[in-house]
Every structure is written in C-alpha cells, then in structure tokens.
Amino acid sequence: MTRPADATSGAGLAPLPPTSTIGILGGGQLGRMLALAAARLGFDTCILTPEEGAPASRVAASSLVAAYDDPVALAEFAARCQVATVEFENVPARVVDRLLAAGVRMAPGPLALATAQDRIAEKTFFRSVGVDCAPFVAIDRAEDLAEALERIGAPALLKTRREGYDGKGQAWIRAPQEAEAAFAAVGAAPAILEGRVEFVRELSVIAARSWSGEIAAYPLAENTHEHGVLRRTVAPAAVRETTAAAARQIADRLLTGLDYVGVMGVELFEMADGRLLVNEIAPRVHNTGHWTLDACEVDQFEQHIRAVAGWPLGPTRPFARAEMINLLGDEADAWAAYAADPAARLWLYGKSGARPGRKMGHVNRLTGALPD
Numbered sequence: 001m002t003r004p005a006d007a008t009s010g011a012g013l014a015p016l017p018p019t020s021t022i023g024i025l026g027g028g029q030l031g032r033m034l035a036l037a038a039a040r041l042g043f044d045t046c047i048l049t050p051e052e053g054a055p056a057s058r059v060a061a062s063s064l065v066a067a068y069d070d071p072v073a074l075a076e077f078a079a080r081c082q083v084a085t086v087e088f089e090n091v092p093a094r095v096v097d098r099l100l101a102a103g104v105r106m107a108p109g110p111l112a113l114a115t116a117q118d119r120i121a122e123k124t125f126f127r128s129v130g131v132d133c134a135p136f137v138a139i140d141r142a143e144d145l146a147e148a149l150e151r152i153g154a155p156a157l158l159k160t161r162r163e164g165y166d167g168k169g170q171a172w173i174r175a176p177q178e179a180e181a182a183f184a185a186v187g188a189a190p191a192i193l194e195g196r197v198e199f200v201r202e203l204s205v206i207a208a209r210s211w212s213g214e215i216a217a218y219p220l221a222e223n224t225h226e227h228g229v230l231r232r233t234v235a236p237a238a239v240r241e242t243t244a245a246a247a248r249q250i251a252d253r254l255l256t257g258l259d260y261v262g263v264m265g266v267e268l269f270e271m272a273d274g275r276l277l278v279n280e281i282a283p284r285v286h287n288t289g290h291w292t293l294d295a296c297e298v299d300q301f302e303q304h305i306r307a308v309a310g311w312p313l314g315p316t317r318p319f320a321r322a323e324m325i326n327l328l329g330d331e332a333d334a335w336a337a338y339a340a341d342p343a344a345r346l347w348l349y350g351k352s353g354a355r356p357g358r359k360m361g362h363v364n365r366l367t368g369a370l371p372d
C-alpha cells in the first residue's frame, strides 16, 4: 500500500466521507474560497484564525478565534477535524507538529511548509530536484554582502529569508555602496541575495497532487504585478509547446520531491529563449489560480479539497480563456458596476476596511473559446 504522502500521522488513504470536517489554518480569502468549495462537496470546515469575523469564518461551519499556537484552541481544532490544511504558508512548525501529534492528517505536510517558509531552504530544494532558479547566496550579516555581490553581480535583489510576501521585505542593490542601506531596509534580518533575472514574462503553474501521488496541473497563467502585488492574470498563457511541457515537468519534480498533497502555486520567470526559472512556491491555493473558478469545471479550490480529502483529482483543462483582475483597496466599491456587467464574474471577500492595496475581491472574465 502507498504510504500517505508527508503525513507522519498516517491515517491512510480512504476518501474522507461527506459531512466530515476539514480544518483550515488561516481565515483570509483563500480560506473562504476553500470553505465554499468544501461545502459544495458536503464537507464542513473549521477555521482557526486570530481574527474575529475573518473572511473564511463568515462562510465556514465553525471557527476558533485564537493565536495559531494556542494549545487549548489547537486541541479543540484537532478534536473537530479529520484532516487539516493551510491557507497561508507561514504556519509555525510547532503548530503543525502539535496537530500531527494529535493524530490530525496535514496536507500539505511539515516538509512542504518548512521548505516554503525559508527562501534558502526553498532554493536549495529547487536545485536538489534539478529545477532552475536565480543564482543566490545566503546573507546573515551586512558584512556578507560585499563578497556575495562579487559572486552574483549587481543589480541584485535582497530578500528576507522568512515571511516576505507581495514584494515586502525586499530591496534592490544596484552598487556595493547601497548594500548596508538595503540590509537595514529588510530589517537587518537573515536574508538571501538573488541575482537579477532578465525575464520577459512572469508565469505560474497551479498543480495538485493526491495522497497516492497522482498529479494534475492547470495550464500556465501569465501574471502582471503592480507595486509587488498581483494585478492581472491571463490564462491559458500563450506559450510554446516546449515551455508548457517544461512547466509540467517542474511541477512534477516539485510536488513529488516534497511528497506534497494538495494544490501548490509555482511562480515562474520566462526567459527570452522560453526557458523557465522558478521564483518561489506557495504551498496552498494561489491568487494566480483564481481564473480557474470560472473557466474550469473543477477550480483550484475544489481541486485542493479533493486532494486533501483523498478524493480523485478533477479535470484541469479549461473550457474558455479567462482574465482575472484583482480588486485592490477601494476598487471593490465599484461592485454595483461589476454586478451590472453580464461578462464579469464578481468575487468579493466580505472584508470591511479597504486599505490601499488590500485584496478585497477579484473579477473574472471569459475572453474566448478554446479549440477542442
């Protein structure tokens, strides 16, 4: 029998029956859309989040509002759910360990989470499975930067090793004299220095792996960022056949190498010659996969729930081309206009308090038929 992937609690592969409870660590919009997908398949969800009235809690069967490492809340969470997943990658390792020790199946598991939480571990893993990425050097102190810049060359991008997202915790170094200020700008914390990748486009692949090792990948998406935040995704991306095949091979290597269960987002840089470098992985459903909600029979959220619950993975072939636009800050105030547009599929996250740049919702549009 196949060992449950990365599941040190090993509760077997039997499909989770409807009415079971799936635990979700994190209460944001990704958790919300996971909870909606789970409900559609007859599951209950229990959200653990420190935030009162979080977007996911508003649609879930139950919620626990507590710090992630609160032992009482974790014990209750473990008692309520048969399997648990995450909607953000920075779940502390001690939380995952505690849930596994309580007999909860975790998907993804501790190896995938630990790898994605640390940019050095992540890039070292990429190399170990033969996946290309930017040249990099670990930086522990400001004094490490001079030698690192000599090795990698300038300009180079300094990123915090841990807890960076949406372009936060990053500083460009164009010349050695900028090094000290850049290290201070990322909080003088352990960091990674990456060579600048001269990419032509940013792409991503959303792929899922089941407990038994089956993999299903959606076609590549093309992504545009503004101020470090995703603005627009177009899918399927117009790419060469060889690029699509390379993305599929990268996804296979990453998911298999981590003994991964669930949906993963893989951010890629496309080079002028069509070659792909991996920027980073997200061990969860991903903003660049939101287009699947309206252009695929089984979207990334249902796919993740299927994988986590030990159900068969669904088809990943889209039935239409799609464009996804994020609604940031007060852009979601135009909801009435989107609702009046018959071509727009509006997704709002139930958040109040539209800070500039905050992800409040998104709009999908189908932009054309796909050949059979």
Ligand code: AMP
Binding pocket: 134, 157, 164, 165, 166, 167, 168, 194, 195, 196, 197, 198, 202, 225, 228, 267, 279, 280
């Ligand atoms: P990240 O937080 O690693 O996803 O980086 C945020 C954005 O910075 C990416 O979407 C890219 O646009 C850009 N970026 C990140 N790493 C590099 C790199 N090594 N070279 C050039 N641009 C980069």
